Amino acid sequence: MSTGWLIGSAVIAVIVAPLIGGLLRGIDRKLTAHMQGRIGPPIMQPFYDVIKLFGKERCVAGKAQLVFGYAYLTLIVTAVVFFALRQDLLVVLFILFLGCIFLAIGALSVKSPYSQLGGHRELLQFLAYEPILLLAVVPIALKLQSFRIATIFESGQPLLPHLWLSFIALLIVLAIVMRKSPFDISSSEHAHQELVRGLVTEYAGPYLALIEIAHWYEMVLLLSILGLFWVVGSLWWLSIIIALGSWFIILIVDNISARLTWSWMLRFTWVAGISLIGSNILFINLGWM
Amino acid sequence: MPWMFPTIWKNLFSRPVTRRYPFKDIREPFPGYRGKIYFDTNKCDLCGDCARVCPAEAIEVDSENKQIKYYPFRCIYCGTCVETCLQGAITQDEHYSPPNTEKIEELYKIEA
Amino acid sequence: MGILSTSRMKSPWLLHFDCGSCNGCDIEILAALTPLYDIERFGIVNMGNPKHADVLLVTGPANHRNYRVLRNLYQQMRDPKGVIVVGTCGCTGGVFHNCPNVLGGIDKVIPVDVYVPGCAARPEAIIDAVVLALGKLKAYGK
Amino acid sequence: MARTVIPFGPQHPVLPEPIQLKLELEDETVVGVMPIIGYIHRGIEKAAELNDFRQNVFICERICGICSFIHALTYCEGAEAMTSVEVPPRARFLRVFWSELSRTHSHLLWLGLLADSMGFESLFMQIWRAREMILDISEMTAGHRIIQSTCIIGGVRRDIDKEMAKEVDKRLLAFKEMLDSTIAPVLLRDPTIKRRAVGKGMLSKEQAELLGAVGPTSRGSGVAIDIRQTGYAAYKEVGFEPVVETAGDSYARTLVRAREVYQCVELMRKALSMMPEGEILVRVDGYPEGEAMSRTEQPRGELIYYFRGNGTNNLERLKIRTPTFANIPTLLVMLPGCEMADVPVITLSIDPCIACTER
Numbered sequence: 025m026s027t028g029w030l031i032g033s034a035v036i037a038v039i040v041a042p043l044i045g046g047l048l049r050g051i052d053r054k055l056t057a058h059m060q061g062r063i064g065p066p067i068m069q070p071f072y073d074v075i076k077l078f079g080k081e082r083c084v085a086g087k088a089q090l091v092f093g094y095a096y097l098t099l100i101v102t103a104v105v106f107f108a109l110r111q112d113l114l115v116v117l118f119i120l121f122l123g124c125i126f127l128a129i130g131a132l133s134v135k136s137p138y139s140q141l142g143g144h145r146e147l148l149q150f151l152a153y154e155p156i157l158l159l160a161v162v163p164i165a166l167k168l169q170s171f172r173i174a175t176i177f178e179s180g181q182p183l184l185p186h187l188w189l190s191f192i193a194l195l196i197v198l199a200i201v202m203r204k205s206p207f208d209i210s211s212s213e214h215a216h217q218e219l220v221r222g223l224v225t226e227y228a229g230p231y232l233a234l235i236e237i238a239h240w241y242e243m244v245l246l247l248s249i250l251g252l253f254w255v256v257g258s259l260w261w262l263s264i265i266i267a268l269g270s271w272f273i274i275l276i277v278d279n280i281s282a283r284l285t286w287s288w289m290l291r292f293t294w295v296a297g298i299s300l301i302g303s304n305i306l307f308i309n310l311g312w313m
Numbered sequence: 314m315p316w317m318f319p320t321i322w323k324n325l326f327s328r329p330v331t332r333r334y335p336f337k338d339i340r341e342p343f344p345g346y347r348g349k350i351y352f353d354t355n356k357c358d359l360c361g362d363c364a365r366v367c368p369a370e371a372i373e374v375d376s377e378n379k380q381i382k383y384y385p386f387r388c389i390y391c392g393t394c395v396e397t398c399l400q401g402a403i404t405q406d407e408h409y410s411p412p413n414t415e416k417i418e419e420l421y422k423i424e425a
Numbered sequence: 426m427g428i429l430s431t432s433r434m435k436s437p438w439l440l441h442f443d444c445g446s447c448n449g450c451d452i453e454i455l456a457a458l459t460p461l462y463d464i465e466r467f468g469i470v471n472m473g474n475p476k477h478a479d480v481l482l483v484t485g486p487a488n489h490r491n492y493r494v495l496r497n498l499y500q501q502m503r504d505p506k507g508v509i510v511v512g513t514c515g516c517t518g519g520v521f522h523n524c525p526n527v528l529g530g531i532d533k534v535i536p537v538d539v540y541v542p543g544c545a546a547r548p549e550a551i552i553d554a555v556v557l558a559l560g561k562l563k564a565y566g567k
Numbered sequence: 568m569a570r571t572v573i574p575f576g577p578q579h580p581v582l583p584e585p586i587q588l589k590l591e592l593e594d595e596t597v598v599g600v601m602p603i604i605g606y607i608h609r610g611i612e613k614a615a616e617l618n619d620f621r622q623n624v625f626i627c628e629r630i631c632g633i634c635s636f637i638h639a640l641t642y643c644e645g646a647e648a649m650t651s652v653e654v655p656p657r658a659r660f661l662r663v664f665w666s667e668l669s670r671t672h673s674h675l676l677w678l679g680l681l682a683d684s685m686g687f688e689s690l691f692m693q694i695w696r697a698r699e700m701i702l703d704i705s706e707m708t709a710g711h712r713i714i715q716s717t718c719i720i721g722g723v724r725r726d727i728d729k730e731m732a733k734e735v736d737k738r739l740l741a742f743k744e745m746l747d748s749t750i751a752p753v754l755l756r757d758p759t760i761k762r763r764a765v766g767k768g769m770l771s772k773e774q775a776e777l778l779g780a781v782g783p784t785s786r787g788s789g790v791a792i793d794i795r796q797t798g799y800a801a802y803k804e805v806g807f808e809p810v811v812e813t814a815g816d817s818y819a820r821t822l823v824r825a826r827e828v829y830q831c832v833e834l835m836r837k838a839l840s841m842m843p844e845g846e847i848l849v850r851v852d853g854y855p856e857g858e859a860m861s862r863t864e865q866p867r868g869e870l871i872y873y874f875r876g877n878g879t880n881n882l883e884r885l886k887i888r889t890p891t892f893a894n895i896p897t898l899l900v901m902l903p904g905c906e907m908a909d910v911p912v913i914t915l916s917i918d919p920c921i922a923c924t925e926r
């Protein structure tokens with residue numbers, strides 16, 4: 025594929041990803057409302073929220089936090105660009121991790137105890153899902169002998185039949201990244217939590233909007249990684265269906281479970297994630313998958 | 314977890330139960346709802362009983378100037394005044410008193 | 426109407442503060458969030474954080490202890506912001522008008538935009554009040 | 568992480584009411600709790616001395632909007648004792664009906680808040696949806712969703728005729744059906760709820776007795792005390808068995824309340840069907856004289872009013888002791904040693920109600 029084409033797609037990705045992310049958030053809220061027997065907000069709601077936040081008066085708790093907030097957004101966008109350029113999957117993930125760490129440090133850099141605890145929890149949460157996310161791409165490499173996304177596109181055969189165990193592990197990660205029950209420990213979507221959206225308590229107005237947009241990027245990126253499990257030339261729409269299907273499953277789980285505590289989450293993600301991926305790797309090596 | 318599933322699945326595919334106030338599906342209050350208070354200026358004889366029993370001091374009877382001042386933003390809509398008035402001059406509507414950007418008061422000129 | 430003011434109208438985030446009420450109006454506010462009234466239809470979310478909120482919903486009369494908390498919360502909120510007082514006792518003191526520890530209506534402490542009478546105010550009245558308060562958010566900056 | 572002090576409240580979405588808990592944390596473990604109160608104090612006891620004793624009913628009923636009827640009932644029982652008024656039997660049964668209606672909506676409200684504090688939003692929504700059915704009954708019978716305002720000294724202000732009783736019965740059955748089909752199975756079986764509540768906030772029977780816990784908090788620890796057993800209003804005639812669980816954790820307290828909702832529905836239906844014909848209100852002549860006490864069972868436990876009158880329009884003293892006041896000390900046993908994430912669930916499990924504790 026030509027370089028020009030790739031760069032073009034990167035530009036499109038940067039523009040379109042937040043639109044898709046916001047739209048998905050809107051549909052998410054609508055569907056959740058329907059599951060609860062309510063009507064719910066309009067689908068465009070997340071965009072209204074973000075635009076309104078841009079129009080709010082500015083206020084910062086600390087300059088440092090702002091810098092970290094911007095770093096978070098920039099890094100996530102960079103990760104999306106790298107993904108669109110079909111670079112190494114490991115590079116994409118590491119940039120993503122770095123971004124998330126900046127978000128947590130931003131929260132830790134202000135004095136408010138809620139923000140502190142929220143940042144602390146974010147790091148714990150990070151500890152829970154990042155290893156799984158990293159490990160989950162190992163089987164891909166084992167299968168294709170490369171971490172490059174381009175290779176996955178070129179391979180011409182779907183990964184899912186071989187890697188469905190890792191795929192399930194990635195679903196857990198997705199739930200954590202989307203901050204959904206039972207894993208919404210650091211910043212619940214519906215503020216009714218002991219930390220009052222701990223992580224972002226001190227971000228307000230336009231800055232909160234930037235964080236929100238970064239979340240949209242992050243979610244779309246993860247969904248795209250899930251979509252990678254089924255890229256076969258002409259059946260590209262199947263990968264979209266897979267990504268959206270996973271997203272829908274997370275929504276359902278969110279609505280049928282209570283939030284759990286971080287200690288449980290850590291145990292669960294590690295045990296479930298590592299055993300799923302481990303057996304996946306084992307099966308590949310045994311030639312069963 | 315699985316025990317919540319049937320409910321949300323059913324909800325997902327049925328019409329939401331939301332009353333779409335203020336657009337449609339507005340449910341009228343039940344008969345006898347304790348709503349807004351009205352005075353009948355023809356019946357009142359300015360005896361002042363209603364002002365005495367009102368627990369929120371929402372009524373002021375001014376017998377000199379022959380008027381009643383009623384404060385809807387003080388009234389707790391208990392209905393005691395309605396029960397007390399011997400002349401039957403006070404009625405309680407079934408609709409709630411509407412919100413406002415300022416605390417209006419109502420002045421009734423008594424004719425009798 | 427610009428896109429910004431449309432968005433303001435469509436996304437009022439609430440902060441609820443119980444300023445010494447009897448819970449009657451508080452539970453009606455909560456009830457307004459639940460399926461039968463579902464004020465999330467209007468993009469309203471109950472935020473627990475004054476820095477994120479646009480509309481402050483106060484219930485109950487201010488008293489000598491909590492008025493400082495109330496003032497703090499109000500000052501922490503970012504412009505544009507609105508204040509709705511829900512319930513008679515927050516409007517004027519209502520049935521608590523002669524209680525010794527009660528200062529009176531919320532408007533003795535912070536500026537109030539909309540008053541909702543009723544003891545307790547119905548969820549319908551709360552919805553009406555939010556619609557009224559949106560008028561102020563809409564006019565902001567003009 | 569070093570020791571941090573987190574101010575929990577006075578404005579916090581998990582606690583709808585303003586109380587501040589200063590939580591001392593080591594990492595995420597709570598090592599100390601200091602409740603700071605007074606945000607909601609209005610001085611109602613003093614106001615009750617300033618007002619006419621008949622007007623006090625309306626103030627007492629607004630000590631709190633959740634079990635507002637029971638406050639009015641307790642006040643009226645005491646005032647009736649002081650003025651030697653005999654309440655007609657029909658009124659006593661109607662009082663049982665509205666008491667239980669308050670209890671039902673209060674317990675549902677609490678179950679919803681519990682689900683919400685666990686981040687189980689859809690369950691919260693379902694419970695509150697069911698609660699609207701109870702509020703509709705309240706609006707139909709009493710003319711208001713929250714503050715029933717039907718109890719006054721000498722009886723009740725509204726009657727429930729045959730036709731309305733039938734309609735109420737129909738609605739109660741529909742409500743029970745909804746409980747059975749959507750809410751009870753989740754509360755009883757859901758593993759995530761159990762994980763958050765079982766074994767959290769332990770209170771042994773001995774501790775409950777020692778600290779003087781009341782209501783569901785004590786009944787969840789196996790102490791079978793329910794003031795309704797004293798037979799005030801018409802509880803003697805209606806008859807019931809207190810609901811008791813023995814585990815003593817947050818989950819046991821949840822179960823007590825969930826089972827009491829069923830009990831309330833039964834009591835309401837019984838009260839309506841056993842209600843005799845006749846007067847509902849008698850005239851009150853005379854003024855409160857001497858002393859009186861009245862005790863009732865609120866959704867949260869025992870409520871005590873003490874009265875002293877001097878034969879005038881105004882009471883000389885009105886003293887209220889509320890269930891939460893008796894239950895707060897149990898928090899000091901339950902909270903230390905728990906995780907920060909469990910604080911809302913445990914705090915909620917005693918159903919703290921500040922409005923009437925501080926009055």
Ligand code: SF4
Binds near residue numbers: 358359374397
């Ligand atoms: S309204 Fe009735 S009670 Fe009040 S002053 Fe007039 S006649 Fe008397």
Ligand code: SF4
Binds near residue numbers: 389394
């Ligand atoms: S309804 Fe109650 S509060 Fe309102 S004016 Fe009448 S007596 Fe006073």
Ligand code: SF4
Binds near residue numbers: 449512513
């Ligand atoms: S207005 Fe009435 S119901 Fe509302 S908080 Fe005040 S006393 Fe309670």
Ligand code: SF4
Binds near residue numbers: 524526608609610613
């Ligand atoms: S009881 Fe309340 S109002 Fe009365 S003196 Fe004490 S603090 Fe003041």
Ligand code: SF4
């Ligand atoms: S009421 Fe006061 S003085 Fe009496 S026993 Fe209790 S604590 Fe002691």
Ligand code: SF4
Binds near residue numbers: 634638920
């Ligand atoms: S126990 Fe709670 S619900 Fe009942 S009156 Fe007191 S504050 Fe209100």
Ligand code: SF4
């Ligand atoms: S009785 Fe106790 S709590 Fe009350 S004022 Fe005296 S010392 Fe304080």
